[in-house]
Amino acid sequence: MLMTQQADIGLIGLAVMGQNLVLNMTDHGFKVAVYNRSREKTDEFLAAEPDNENLLGCFSIEELISSLAAPRKIMLMVKAGEVVDLFIEQLLPYLDEGDIIIDGGNSLYTDSQRRTDYLAEKGIQFIGTGVSGGEEGARYGPSIMPGGNVAAWASVKPIFQAIAAKADDAPCCDWVGDGGAGHYVKMVHNGIEYGDMQLIAESYHLMRYGLGLSADECQTVFAEWNTGLLDSYLIEITAEILKFKDEDGAPLVDKILDAAGQKGTGKWTGISSLELGIPVTLITESVYSRCLSALKDERIKAQAHFGEIPPTPAMSEQEKAEMLQAIHDALYASKIISYAQGYMLMREAAKEFSWQLNYGGIALMWRGGCIIRSTFLGEIKNAYEANPELSNLLLADFFSNALQKSAANWRKAVIFAIQRQIPTPALSSALTFFDGYKSATLPANMIQAQRDYFGAHTYERIDAPRGTFFHTDWIQSGGRVSSTTYEV
Template sequence: MAEADIAVIGLAVMGQNLILNMNDHGFTVCAFNRTTKLVDDFLANEAKGTKIIGAHSIEEMCKKLKRPRRVMMLIKAGDAVDSMINQILPFLEKGDIIIDGGNSDYNHSNRRYQELKEKGISFVGCGVSGGEEGARFGPSLMPGGDPEAWPHIKDIFQKIAAKSNGEPCCDWVGNGGSGHFVKMVHNGIEYGDMQLIAEAFNLLSEAVELNYDQMAEVMDDWNKGELESFLIEITANILKYRDEKGEPVVPKIRDSAGQKGTGKWTCIAALEYGLPVTLIGEAVFARCLSALKEERVYASEHLSGPHVAPETVIQDKRVFIKQISKALYASKIVSYAQGFMLLAETSKQFNWDLNFGAIALMWRGGCIIRSRFLGDIKRAFDNNKDLPNLLLDAFFTKAISEANDSWRVVVGAAIRLEIPVPAFSSALAFYDGYKRKVLPANLLQALRDYFGAHTYELLDQPGTWVHTNWTGKGGRVTSNTYNA
């Protein structure tokens, strides 16, 4: 009997919580897992007393679904997704919908979208953010794929999503793999946010010489202003936490950060499309550097620096703390500006027609990077949907201007004190490069032409490419002109 509104495959914590969330909002969900004992255990425990039903085979699951059948997978990305799709297909018919809610590579989602479209099946790649708690009580959802599927899943997705000022943090993203691409960029920005906070923490600890309670107090204070965010909030909680000995836990944690790959994917996409997403790149490389723990320990004993005392650089600690917050805010603006640059370019490449204001709203609640700041981004794109760069929005132009001096003081102080701030400094370098009318790339082009005859374009002859014989006798320059 067809009684379920949607099926969810994958009963790890995320899958279970999403099912319970759907049930809370009045939807009948069919739960399935390859290990069917997990289905029985879930129904007997977490789902006891609910409308949730189970299935012990894919065929049984599909028979219990109302048409069009909606099947959502929350399983490991990669080959497992293709394998599961192939197992589901024999029990579907034209117009049915397969949703991949995992962290899949957007290239794979592009391919799956095309392959399933040819079979008459709608594919949706949906980014899901917010972790276990978000899945249970309101995640940020980023669905993209076959637009014909959206009317059939919109009600479910927008009801279970987090809300920001009463609006669901879920909207249709675009065609193909756009949903997973937006989620990938979200995760890349998350890498950047976390690295920026880690650098601010390091400055508070080593430059300002605060203890953990004092740093937690600073983070709590920051969370009441322009830096208000989930990540700042939980950083304060982490810094306050004490173990059974009453001691802070953070200094006892091995300083080697792991990563699952989405930050790296963002950097690869940025390189592929020629976008300078430098801050996320530095955040990824900072994790790679942290992994060289043994080498760093050895290097710390053999490499020297100026060893300047903090008190010779920091004249007023209270002022410097405020300057760190300004530098953090300015760097955060650059990070998001770079992320939206990447979204804009990819949208053009694939004709996705992404709605950047809607994306900012999707990230405004439920997800890891949720913050007050995203409301300002939404307003910027609501004011000008064709805004070429967030830095050019009046609000953010003013914010950067007000933070500019502090930003430079902090980066300069960090350099003098040998405190690495790769994300702060790369954000500042990007900003300085972006606002320069002329960059030294003219010399780069001359060098490329000298050793490789790659040609260069003259400012007064746009569209005309020139090659120079740089080794001509007596300094005489001869040129060959090529029309581009």
């Protein structure tokens, strides 16, 4: 039986995220038609919402499409990859020119670019949108990052901006850019999330095993940090996690296996950084840290082979307090590096794919609803509003001053970790990047000489214009300069 009611939007995929987005939409007065491959899932969802007049259950693709007002808007909340393409093909026979397909999953940005182009040829508009905030965000206000076919934006804007989180009364949702831009920005968001989580975990590890603090003492520290410069969702939930006790009264976190999982978006960020030649070192170290954590059995054997880490030397309360401040400053400074690297990557991707990204607007979209939301993001927005052509966040006064103020304690915390044999790959790589970025001279001249020696790859000279390349016959010249110049 075909539907005659006119729903504002249809949604396919009634897992938790899909259900919560639907309820968010219906709460805001939008009529939503829903469909799931499993009829039982649809029946269960409808049964749980018997009085929701804005909810319309459908049991076939054709039924779903016939229930929608033109232009039809169908949002897919299904597993990224082939499943999205399969649903697109099922939808196409029932759609008219100008109808809109929205992919709200964690899709790879190149897939979103491909789908935008493919559907445009068929007269169908496509939006690939990042949705961040987890289950709670989906239900009460996520961060939404749409990209794709800009012609579709006017039709979905009222819905997306109504259900999005709000920061200073502004919706954490705006158009990102063409093609795969929305999912690219979501990918970078997730990469920064990987970095933030690793930085917090390393800071916790330094407290617990470097300073010998109990879980309760660590909880107190994180709760306090959440009231200052580090105020953020991830710091907040870290304090909540440390508060949680198992049935025997012991901290639950101590009983969780130290082998972290991942779903791929952090890896995608690292791959993109390599493809574009942008040193997103902190995020890639965070991905590798999860990979290393997964080698649990090997790590147990290695510890037995190399011996236990020496016990923590006794420290006075004053020394502990000073080191806690050092860890705080290291975490804050490293967080700045993580965001700066993420923005470097987005800036290069915008050049590569001809996207017009609003960097301050992206920070605004991340200020509420999403996993990396924090007061910190307001300063990023301010930096790009003051200078839209800002080449790097580290050069903005706020962040430059913050790094210089934190530098001494940052180094102190990393040295402390090395002395205690506590791995801090994210905190350390952030410091190394900072030192490299602000160094006018790096040892790459030796690398270029080596490359020219064994492979005749040429090099540039500091006393010649950029773009003028030289090659030296290092062996036959007997140590004397004998170069060939190449104009490029």
